[in-house]
Amino acid sequence: MNEHQQTLWQFMHEQSDKLFAQTLQHVGLTFISLLFAIAIGLPLGILIARKRKLSGTVLGIAGVLQTVPSIALLGFMIPILGIGAKPAIVALLIYALLPIIRNTYTGIIGINQHVKEAARAMGMSKSQILLKVELPLAMPVILAGIRTATVINVGVATLASFIAAGGLGEFIFGGISLNNTNMILAGAIPAALLAIILDALLSLVQKMDFKKLRKALYVLPVAILILGGFYALPSAYGSSLTAGFTPEFMGRQDGDLGLKSIYGLKIHTIVISDAVMYKAAFSKELDVISGYSTDGRLKAFDLKILRDDKSIFPPYYAAPIVRDEALKQFPQLAETLNLLAGKITDSVMTDLNYRTDYLHQTPERVAKDFLISTGLYKAPKNGHNGVVRIGSKIFGEQYILAEMYSMLIKGNTDYEVSTKTGLGGTKICFDALMNDQIDFYPEYTGTGLLVLLQPDPKIAKEMAHDKDKTYDYVCTEFEKKFKIKWLKPIGFNNSYALMMLQKQSKDLNVNTITDLKNYLDKN
Amino acid sequence: MIQLKEISKKFGDTLAVNKASFKVEEKETLVLLGTSGCGKTTTLKMINRLIEPDAGQVFINGENITNQDPDVLRTGIGYVMQNIGLFPHYTVAENIAVVPKLLKWDKEKIKVRTRELIKKLHLSENSLSMFPHELSGGQQQRVGLARALVTDPSVLLMDEPFGALDNVTRTSIQKEFKGLEELKRKTIVMVTHDVQEAFELADRICLMDKGKIIQIGTPKELLYQPVNDFARKFLAGQRLALEFKVVKIQDIWPYLPKGALQDGKSLSADLNVWDAMELLRSSDRSELLVSGTDKESKAINFEQLIKGFNQFQNAQVHE
Ligand SMILES: Nc1ncnc2c1ncn2[C@@H]1O[C@H](COP(=O)(O)OP(=O)(O)OP(=O)(O)O)[C@@H](O)[C@H]1O
Numbered sequence: 001m002n003e004h005q006q007t008l009w010q011f012m013h014e015q016s017d018k019l020f021a022q023t024l025q026h027v028g029l030t031f032i033s034l035l036f037a038i039a040i041g042l043p044l045g046i047l048i049a050r051k052r053k054l055s056g057t058v059l060g061i062a063g064v065l066q067t068v069p070s071i072a073l074l075g076f077m078i079p080i081l082g083i084g085a086k087p088a089i090v091a092l093l094i095y096a097l098l099p100i101i102r103n104t105y106t107g108i109i110g111i112n113q114h115v116k117e118a119a120r121a122m123g124m125s126k127s128q129i130l131l132k133v134e135l136p137l138a139m140p141v142i143l144a145g146i147r148t149a150t151v152i153n154v155g156v157a158t159l160a161s162f163i164a165a166g167g168l169g170e171f172i173f174g175g176i177s178l179n180n181t182n183m184i185l186a187g188a189i190p191a192a193l194l195a196i197i198l199d200a201l202l203s204l205v206q207k208m209d210f211k212k213l214r215k216a217l218y219v220l221p222v223a224i225l226i227l228g229g230f231y232a233l234p235s236a237y238g239s240s241l242t243a244g245f246t247p248e249f250m251g252r253q254d255g256d257l258g259l260k261s262i263y264g265l266k267i268h269t270i271v272i273s274d275a276v277m278y279k280a281a282f283s284k285e286l287d288v289i290s291g292y293s294t295d296g297r298l299k300a301f302d303l304k305i306l307r308d309d310k311s312i313f314p315p316y317y318a319a320p321i322v323r324d325e326a327l328k329q330f331p332q333l334a335e336t337l338n339l340l341a342g343k344i345t346d347s348v349m350t351d352l353n354y355r356t357d358y359l360h361q362t363p364e365r366v367a368k369d370f371l372i373s374t375g376l377y378k379a380p381k382n383g384h385n386g387v388v389r390i391g392s393k394i395f396g397e398q399y400i401l402a403e404m405y406s407m408l409i410k411g412n413t414d415y416e417v418s419t420k421t422g423l424g425g426t427k428i429c430f431d432a433l434m435n436d437q438i439d440f441y442p443e444y445t446g447t448g449l450l451v452l453l454q455p456d457p458k459i460a461k462e463m464a465h466d467k468d469k470t471y472d473y474v475c476t477e478f479e480k481k482f483k484i485k486w487l488k489p490i491g492f493n494n495s496y497a498l499m500m501l502q503k504q505s506k507d508l509n510v511n512t513i514t515d516l517k518n519y520l521d522k523n
Numbered sequence: 524m525i526q527l528k529e530i531s532k533k534f535g536d537t538l539a540v541n542k543a544s545f546k547v548e549e550k551e552t553l554v555l556l557g558t559s560g561c562g563k564t565t566t567l568k569m570i571n572r573l574i575e576p577d578a579g580q581v582f583i584n585g586e587n588i589t590n591q592d593p594d595v596l597r598t599g600i601g602y603v604m605q606n607i608g609l610f611p612h613y614t615v616a617e618n619i620a621v622v623p624k625l626l627k628w629d630k631e632k633i634k635v636r637t638r639e640l641i642k643k644l645h646l647s648e649n650s651l652s653m654f655p656h657e658l659s660g661g662q663q664q665r666v667g668l669a670r671a672l673v674t675d676p677s678v679l680l681m682d683e684p685f686g687a688l689d690n691v692t693r694t695s696i697q698k699e700f701k702g703l704e705e706l707k708r709k710t711i712v713m714v715t716h717d718v719q720e721a722f723e724l725a726d727r728i729c730l731m732d733k734g735k736i737i738q739i740g741t742p743k744e745l746l747y748q749p750v751n752d753f754a755r756k757f758l759a760g761q762r763l764a765l766e767f768k769v770v771k772i773q774d775i776w777p778y779l780p781k782g783a784l785q786d787g788k789s790l791s792a793d794l795n796v797w798d799a800m801e802l803l804r805s806s807d808r809s810e811l812l813v814s815g816t817d818k819e820s821k822a823i824n825f826e827q828l829i830k831g832f833n834q835f836q837n838a839q840v841h842e
Pocket residue numbers: 534535537538539557558559560561562563564565566605716
């Protein structure tokens with residue numbers, strides 16, 4: 001435990017620059033969007049307090065907007081607003097809107113009728129009544145709304161990292177995909193603290209009596225503006241090209257860290273989720289992205305892989321990994337799964353992925369077409385000799401492989417098949433395998449080495465660039481540690497890659513990562 | 524001067540005010556009297572356009588108020604609300620300063636005037652920095668009054684200004700109130716459902732029932748010349764006490780024993796019977812020396828007072 005805390009502390013210490021920047025961005029995002037939400041929500045709340053008939057509609061719409069899942073909302077924003085700060089702020093604003101509108105409305109209509117009438121009776125105009133009576137009296141309720149909105153925003157702002165808007169989500173989601181607890185905590189703890197501190201501060205303001213509140217209300221907008229301004233701080237260094245990397249890639253030695261240390265690459269970088277990265281590259285918002293070498297979108301978006309001439313990206317050869325027990329229970333299994341060994345090359349896999357991701361063919365159809373064309377397909381035997389449980393991670397390639405294995409097992413054996421696809425990332429899938437919830441799933445040698453085994457960095461470095469050494473190492477170690485077998489590799493290498501639009505690559509004459517570095521240094 | 528011409532107001536199906544007309548002279552106090560829900564507040568609010576009448580007109584100093592900007596109209600009329608309606612987020616001083624600030628008085632002037640008023644209304648200096656919730660109901664009502672009086676408007680509308688008080692406090696505030704010079708210069712319309720209060724403070728009373736005006740007249744006229752059964756029954760319960768208040772020594776002068784031409788310290792015959800009895804009761808004196816209009820003074824004891832009053836009453840009935 002103690003050791004664990006120490007390493008977390010070390011991590012935070014090492015990454016203190018990043019941590020500081022992310023925290024500032026996070027606070028900035030939260031408050032810029034809050035500022036806009038107040039600028040829109042407050043007048044709307046006042047409006048519907050005046051025209052009560054509108055209240056149902058307005059509150060209804062704001063309510064519905066709030067139930068849209070955050071990721072989906074961010075997704076909707078990209079075609080309209082692109083990536084980065086703009087869509088993130090708009091999405092956060094939308095979440096913050098409901099509590100602010102609702103509380104302004106209830107705050108104003110909740111004011112004692114006699115007090116309002118007294119204001120009228122003394123000859124105050126409508127705007128004077130609003131400014132001097134209604135808003136001050138509704139202020140504690142409005143502040144409660146702002147407080148709720150702030151806390152919501154701190155939470156949702158973690159998702160901003162999906163669309164390259166920064167914030168503590170970079171650590172949190174990077175940590176999740178890297179299975180790095182320290183990294184997750186380095187993002188999650190500050191985010192939670194932020195929420196708690198802001199909540200407490202605002203509750204203090206909310207509980208002030210009217211005299212103090214009046215002063216606080218002059219300070220509050222200034223404070224929000226300043227905090228919002230954090231976001232406007234310039235990022236570390238600019239360069240002529242912009243790179244978009246996934247949070248996972250950012251934190252890996254065989255990712256951004258390696259690019260920096262081994263290639264000396266200095267490029268303006270934003271963090272972005274895998275889901276929108278390719279589109280952003282295609283629409284020229286990003287010049288260089290991190291991706292997977294067999295991704296179907298490579299073909300769809302006309303991207304070119306920059307050759308890893310100093311080979312920092314370790315090989316990621318895919319192969320099914322199976323529990324030893326399952327192999328015993330299903331004697332024909334290994335032989336059947338190995339039917340696929342060596343059958344799928346990089347370009348074939350890219351093409352298969354292209355069909356599902358871009359042509360929207362079902363993984364089942366793509367799998368069947370492929371098996372038929374290679375003569376591996378056999379009609380199902382409909383046997384009843386036990387059920388083989390197949391797992392897969394939550395992306396296209398894994399779905400296709402799972403379908404192929406399912407068809408092969410049904411066609412060649414008497415086993416039944418149940419598929420549990422979409423088991424999230426590596427960690428979830430592997431845990432399912434360890435806990436006897438699935439019998440096998442396709443895994444990648446690089447992942448097995450760097451994420452699941454996490455050997456001494458020296459050992460890792462030694463073999464990381466040698467395809468066969470890596471495979472041999474994971475085979476022996478998995479057997480020893482987990483009682484899990486690696487079957488024969490399927491053939492393709494789905495490693496990390498840097499990519500660029502074909503046309504741009506040609507125009508700039510950049511074909512390798514070293515070319516890229518040289519180009520950046522010159523411009 | 525305030526004049527209402529056949530004003531009516533309907534809320535849904537209830538006719539809250541039905542063709543009400545009356546005139547309040549300069550510096551006169553008219554009290555709207557009636558049971559709960561008879562339309563008193565509605566009538567009052569139509570005088571400063573808090574409620575717009577469905578029909579009829581209201582004139583203040585000869586000018587039709589519908590031609591005036593309502594906000595300007597209201598800053599010129601003092602209004603004391605039935606529910607006090609102080610601003611909970613303002614201190615007492617700030618509450619009092621609301622209208623002066625709207626009229627852009629300078630700070631010093633507001634300060635001086637506020638000091639002067641709270642002294643008159645027996646509020647303490649340090650209550651100025653308190654918030655309404657820190658005051659008693661009676662104190663709040665005084666602040667409400669101060670707020671209405673601060674700019675010394677010539678017209679004052681008061682809706683049950685003492686409604687929130689217990690009887691003892693109410694009687695004492697009514698007395699103080701009656702003694703305020705400030706109020707004697709004003710044209711006042713006041714609402715109450717308390718008959719005693721109406722008789723205490725009114726120059727004339729306007730008795731209302733179900734939105735209609737039943738009778739308008741001096742307290743005496745209401746007592747001795749009720750226009751119908753309703754008016755008679757309305758006062759029946761407290762008749763004797765009211766009569767003691769309405770009838771003055773001057774009224775029963777002929778029924779008192781003959782006195783002597785006399786100078787020296789004597790009371791005015793303007794004194795009403797109630798007050799005379801209180802004086803006799805509370806002091807050790809067995810007689811009061813009262814001087815009439817004709818310089819004749821009479822020494823009256825309790826029995827003579829009652830006897831004279833009874834004879835006066837009989838004469839009224841047989842009139
Ligand atoms: N805003 C309103 N909406 C609907 N009905 C109203 C409204 N204001 C008053 N009324 C109705 O009009 C009638 C007269 O009300 P008003 O307030 O003038 O009575 P009041 O004489 O002041 O009574 P109280 O002594 O209880 O204050 C009542 O029947 C009341 O219910």
